[in-house]
Amino acid sequence: MDSFFIGIGVALCFLMLLTLHRAVHGPTAIDRIMGVNVIGTKTTILLVVIGTIYHRVDMFVDIALAYALLNFIVTIAASRYFHHRKNLIPKGYGFRIRPEEKK
Amino acid sequence: MIWQLDLSVLTLIVICAFATIMVKDLLSAAIIFGAYSFLMCLLWTEMGAVDVAFTEASVGAGVSTVLFFAAVYQTSRKVGARKSGRLLSKAFALIAALLTGLVLVIAEADFPGFANPFTPASLHLSPYYITQTLHDTNVPNMVTSVLADYRGFDTMFETAVIFTAGLAVIAILRRFKKEDRHDLPEPYVISEGYPDTIIRFVARQLVPFIQLFALYVVAHGHHSPGGGFQGGVILGASFILLAISFDFKIVLGIMSERWNVLLGNIGVLIYAGIGFLCLLLGANFLDYSMLSKVLPATDKIMARSHGMLGIEIGVAIAVMAIVISIYLNIVSHGKYDKGL
Amino acid sequence: MTLVVILLTLTGLVFFFATTIGILRFPDFYSRMHAAGKGDTLSSLIILLALVLYNFHDINLANLLVAIKILLIVVFIFMASPTATHAIIDAGYEASIKPWMKKPEEES
Numbered sequence: 001m002d003s004f005f006i007g008i009g010v011a012l013c014f015l016m017l018l019t020l021h022r023a024v025h026g027p028t029a030i031d032r033i034m035g036v037n038v039i040g041t042k043t044t045i046l047l048v049v050i051g052t053i054y055h056r057v058d059m060f061v062d063i064a065l066a067y068a069l070l071n072f073i074v075t076i077a078a079s080r081y082f083h084h085r086k087n088l089i090p091k092g093y094g095f096r097i098r099p100e101e102k103k
Numbered sequence: 104m105i106w107q108l109d110l111s112v113l114t115l116i117v118i119c120a121f122a123t124i125m126v127k128d129l130l131s132a133a134i135i136f137g138a139y140s141f142l143m144c145l146l147w148t149e150m151g152a153v154d155v156a157f158t159e160a161s162v163g164a165g166v167s168t169v170l171f172f173a174a175v176y177q178t179s180r181k182v183g184a185r186k187s188g189r190l191l192s193k194a195f196a197l198i199a200a201l202l203t204g205l206v207l208v209i210a211e212a213d214f215p216g217f218a219n220p221f222t223p224a225s226l227h228l229s230p231y232y233i234t235q236t237l238h239d240t241n242v243p244n245m246v247t248s249v250l251a252d253y254r255g256f257d258t259m260f261e262t263a264v265i266f267t268a269g270l271a272v273i274a275i276l277r278r279f280k281k282e283d284r285h286d287l288p289e290p291y292v293i294s295e296g297y298p299d300t301i302i303r304f305v306a307r308q309l310v311p312f313i314q315l316f317a318l319y320v321v322a323h324g325h326h327s328p329g330g331g332f333q334g335g336v337i338l339g340a341s342f343i344l345l346a347i348s349f350d351f352k353i354v355l356g357i358m359s360e361r362w363n364v365l366l367g368n369i370g371v372l373i374y375a376g377i378g379f380l381c382l383l384l385g386a387n388f389l390d391y392s393m394l395s396k397v398l399p400a401t402d403k404i405m406a407r408s409h410g411m412l413g414i415e416i417g418v419a420i421a422v423m424a425i426v427i428s429i430y431l432n433i434v435s436h437g438k439y440d441k442g443l
Numbered sequence: 444m445t446l447v448v449i450l451l452t453l454t455g456l457v458f459f460f461a462t463t464i465g466i467l468r469f470p471d472f473y474s475r476m477h478a479a480g481k482g483d484t485l486s487s488l489i490i491l492l493a494l495v496l497y498n499f500h501d502i503n504l505a506n507l508l509v510a511i512k513i514l515l516i517v518v519f520i521f522m523a524s525p526t527a528t529h530a531i532i533d534a535g536y537e538a539s540i541k542p543w544m545k546k547p548e549e550e551s
Binding site for chain 1: 445483
């Protein structure tokens with residue numbers, strides 16, 4: 001049963017890699033907020049799975065609850081930013097090495 | 104120590120680190136840095152260090168990311184670039200980083216192997232703590248007993264450092280005169296932000312339970328991962344949630360500036376006060392076994408456990424007040440009029 | 444009991460996989476948020492339920508308390524994750540992201 005849960009953990013990490021592609025490559029900043037929110041929820045699940053692998057779930061449940069809490073607070077803070085400053089992509093930014101030329 | 108999970112999480116962390124540096128937009132870099140903190144906490148959990156993981160989750164992934172957003176909100180999302188001399192400064196930075204890495208790798212070759220049971224720390228120091236903690240202090244959590252009892256002096260100065268950090272932010276940012284204001288540059292569209300019913304309702308329902316959970320974390324630190332720091336940060340984060348979903352002034356009405364600094368003081372005072380009380384009762388500074396003379400119906404071993412609970416409460420109060428104070432200062436740029 | 448745990452965990456993993464494919468492949472920010480918000484919450488419920496059942500291999504008070512704590516995580520995620528989804532979509536609407544429209548077909 002242990003190796004089954006290790007397999008589940010590795011599968012969750014692979015899914016996190018796919019979501020990280022959206023978080024890094026998302027054309028706007030809000031896509032990145034969404035990616036980090038999903039990564040945070042997956043990490044909460046992965047914490048309880050790690051606790052099950054170590055056969056001491058009661059130690060890891062507190063951390064998972066605090067994690068879900070802080071994921072929520074960070075997402076609300078990040079999205080409240082866009083109520084105040086409304087320009088979505090400042091011109092010339094994103095995942096590029098050089099800023100683009102002025103038109 | 105599961106090597107499959109270790110390898111996968113480390114790969115994700117390296118990708119996050121590269122992405123944080125290479126993205127040119129500061130807000131997006133702060134967001135990806137939040138993801139990096141999330142994954143770092145996972146790595147420490149997987150190594151079995153649950154107290155460190157709890158602290159990283161609450162401080163690094165929670166409050167620190169919100170403080171980054173507050174800082175970007177008050178300044179700008181652009182990276183300021185100098186046009187001249189960029190190549191020279193980049194070459195210099197590369198050489199400095201390579202030299203530091205080389206020194207660290209050479210020093211690392213002398214370390215003992217990972218989880219080697221014959222290192223000096225594992226032969227002499229760790230077995231003492233593992234066998235003697237429950238017998239000396241009646242606290243099952245070894246990390247809390249080392250932090251708060253055997254090495255309590257360090258923790259007192261850590262709390263003083265947190266208080267000094269709050270004072271430093273006040274000293275740099277707080278401004279009282281009206282003519283220090285200046286407006287932000289042109290390309291930003293600024294609005295007030297309208298009140299959102301759903302977020303307000305859910306935040307108002309959740310905040311009492313978050314605070315109850317934070318008090319549970321402080322009080323249960325003797326038996327499960329937790330303790331004063333983590334509980335204090337979660338308490339501060341609940342006030343930050345209130346400030347974000349409602350208005351900035353509401354938190355200022357509950358925890359005014361004067362009360363924040365006062366509570367930070369009181370936290371450090373509780374810690375040093377318990378140590379001084381032990382001094383007055385005839386033992387060393389921070390030797391809690393002498394508290395059995397003052398507390399009713401405890402022997403020397405239980406007095407150490409109660410002394411640790413007392414200082415954890417002091418640390419929690421100090422950390423909560425300073426986290427709220429730092430957030431209020433950064434998000435309003437010291438002017439205390441409106442926030443995120 | 445072990446068979447039920449394995450089935451539930453694999454179902455949760457399939458839903459997580461569907462969520463991730465949705466985040467990568469949908470053409471527009473609003474549809475991606477649909478996939479992320481709903482799929483995430485449901486998968487968390489199923490996998491955590493499986494871990495609660497796995498914990499019950501012998502029933503005593505300590506295991507019961509741990510099971511109640513894990514269900515508390517589920518209740519919290521059920522309250523917080525849809526609110527976070529609402530907050531992000533609201534931020535997107537405030538920042539004027541245009542929704543993806545299908546191109547009108549030529550009438551021949």
